[in-house]
Amino acid sequence: MFKYTLKRLVQLIPTLFIVVLIVFIITRVIPGDPAAVMLGPQASVEDVENLREKLGLNESIWSQLGDYLKGLLKGDLGDSYYYNEPVSDIIAERFPATFVLSISSMIISLLVGIPIGVISATKQYSKFDYITMILALIGISMPVFWLALMLVLIFSVNLGWLPSVGMGSEGFVDIIKHLILPSISLAVISAGVFARFTRSSMLDIIKEDYIKTANAKGLKQKVVVWKHAFKNALPPIITIVGIQFSSLLSGAILTETIFSWPGMGKLIVDAIEKRDYSLVQGGVIFVAFVYVIINLAVDLSYALLNPKVRAGFEGTSEGRK
């Protein structure tokens, strides 16, 4: 497992480097002067030139990249032009909000999606199976930004039950109240994916001989389903959980904009509107890093749960034990 972890960590280096390179190329090489765009059409040539100097845009792209990478290694993502603060400080302030939103959405989607998937698999082709799978597909097809608006319309505008803007600051209950609508709208797609995937994974396992044996031995249905079948259906589900966690970050960008949730998504979208390129660049790189690290964690947990993956890599040693 150590070797596997090490290998995956080493593979991470070129990926992260390419992430930085892509963001750099997109924001610098494509036609258009970032300084001129940031200052707008009214800016004087002198102002543009001063900003170019301040941002280091007059140096060669390789020298800019080198400086940026050096800074990055020290955790320095440059300074925000709009906020006049280090980008890393702004991110440190905003990321917890996105993390809370993503985690709560993940919990909701797991609590809804997995039991539905398991029950659907055990009752294949029943009414429950058909209805829940259609609902799951509708969930997957849902534009998250539209669902968010509809939830606001129903629960905030019409019923007045829940707040629709901001994160809340008057204690735990207030934060939870503010969290409900954004996390539900973000959770719907993932819940649909989990339900469909868990069902499919469970159906594969239910057909196995050892499940038939467990049933023949007269074990309780609950024990067979949850202890024997579900436990073995879990590794591929964990992979999909990781993938969904990453896509929650995508969804958060849109959800946060609608609910004015003060997280990374809103930060990046606002930075785009304010043409704060340093903040866009830093924010995007940070989100991509988080995305890569989540995927690594998923791969490692998958290897931990599935000895075949480790054996495939370590083949000669652990695989034979």
Add this chain to the structure above:
Amino acid sequence: MEENVQLNLELMKKEQKANSFIRKLLRNKTAVIGLIIILITIICALFSPLLSTHDPNKVNTVEAFKKPGEDGHILGTDEYGRDLYSRIVYGSRISIIVGVLATSLGAIIGIILGLISGYKGGITDNIIMRLMDGMFAFPFILLAIVMMTVLGSGLQNVVFAIGIANIPSYARIVRGQVLVVKEQDYCQALVALGASKFKIVFNHILPNILSSIIVYATLNIAGAIISEAALSFLGLGIQPPTPSWGNILKSGKDYLITAPHIASFSGLAILMTVLGFNLFGDGVRDALDPKQKQ
């Protein structure tokens, strides 16, 4: 003579295979529902001038915020008094164009990269796949957003941004399939017979992996439609007055209390179309790869 007979047999086999695929697809009720939804959207896109009841861009502030069914406006009007039904009908054009073109762009480049990467292996494979890993490291919409920020809004740029962001998924899928197919006996035999690499890859490997690409592409159109709507919703995609479901939804967001019908109907159009492609995509997958049907 013998060659002709063999050729005929091969053609018959291909025809039978296609017929069996269509039969399986048409037997799948949900896939048929999906197909009907897709056809309705395509008809709306093709015949927008005939199907719309008003000029979608005609501003008439006196008629602003009419409710559905009021004064001959089937779905009501928006903040400028423009007919919402007509705008949604015209909006289908953007969704279909972006869905098809962005998917095709991502698929063509991704397939070529995946074929080269999988067949060549070695350092070429490594370079291409590391680049794909790097692109894959971005949340999809974020990559598209960043590109749109730099490129600027507009249909062409939306297609480009979504298409480029789609490349890594195709490259990965194709590469994985090529690695399996190229080790099969018939590929090895072609190598032994001295067939050119180009011929092996494009004439023999590609047709064998096409079914999984088709399945992915069908589902991917749904993703591209949502992405376009998302970009336009954020104000980065198609700009008003050109109607797109995303920018109609964006204006609906600002009038959620006074005119909830604007956001409701435009979002419903996105949901139904995406659902149509997902239902159809699932059906195509089941018909092409029965092993996955569960």
